[in-house]
Amino acid sequence: MGEPYSDNKKSEIIKELDYKYKKKTVPGWADLPSKEQDNKYNDGLIWYQTKDFAKEKNVNILFVTGDISEDWFNIENDKKRTQKQPIINDFMHDTNQIIHILPITDFIDEYDSRLPKTQRIDSSVKKDTLAFMSVDKTQFPSTKSVINVLQEHNKVKFKPYYETKEFKRKTHINEMVEWFLDRYEDPANMCPYCGKDGGYQYIYGGPYNAYEELDCNFGSIYSEDEIQEAVKEVEKSGTIEWSAIPKEDWTK
Structure with a gap:
């Protein structure tokens, strides 16, 4: 997302990431043991670019990810997923904007729920993220519509929590x-x-x-x-x- 950081800016961010990884307040720390040196900061850099985008455009963010790990979500019984509050706090503190992080499977379900019954996505496709990406989505509802239905179902409350x-x-x-x-x-x-x-x-x-x-x-x-x-x-x-x-x- 956005232009790559300059070497100086990237070094500055990596220094912050090293500190925040230890505190587990930004995504990326869970993958550190399994990642090579060149890739260990990828999630963190994406997180910073997302924050930069939210600040520049003055918008809330719906962040869809296929990374279902403990640095992004609280995971209960290997199934139930809720957002990690420390990273939500980090985002809102730095941007004054709201972010909702959604697993891609949940995102697909929300899209599907807004389609006419005759256009519903086949269950086998829904289970396969790559197959879903190849589906003709020109008639799909907008992301704004997905956000609205999330609000309606109380799955996410797009309200200024940072004011509470x-x-x-x-x-x-x-x-x-x-x-x-x-x-x-x-x-x-x-x-x-x-x-x-x-x-x-x-x-x-x-x-x-x-x-x-x-x-x-x-x-x-x-x-x-x-x-x-x-x-x-x-x-x-x-x-x-x-x-x-x-x-x-x-x-x-």
Whole structure:
């Protein structure tokens, strides 16, 4: 989708993807072990191009994919699929637009449900994605019509979720957690340890307290409850004293 990124822009995005893959907030991380180096960022780059398109055109997105994996969907009982909320949040946070991600099989079913009975797609074709792509679709309903029927059936609600208190609260907490973990690290991963001199040597600054740092930087714009939730999230690993990360290694 769109023009290929320049080498500099691609390198910048790949750096962000490495960070977001670890957090599992963008699609692509589930395929990393099985992909060659040249292809490991394909899903992530497509995701960024989709966000760029939504921002440029100021439109919501209906994203149809044949990749039914756990980085795109929550999968229950090997059948039921629901959208992955972290990637939805990432999209809406960066674009201020809405995305609905639909498996291609569900998309085909929705198309078929809008066709006259005499034009319904044969079940054997519906099961074969490649065969479906070869069907004459000139009389098919528009994508807008498919979106409308999804709304009617309550399968997706195209409403400004990003305006709700729930989304804003989650976004604020995620922003603070990402900001903190981009700048602070467990001293066990950053600092030399010397028992004789009293433990970790905070050569990059510290020890820092998560609540103090988040309250200092976000206390004037986000609620105390949101800050406390962000602190819980960053301290869930058990680390309560943090080393600074050199500024040149920050991604944001």
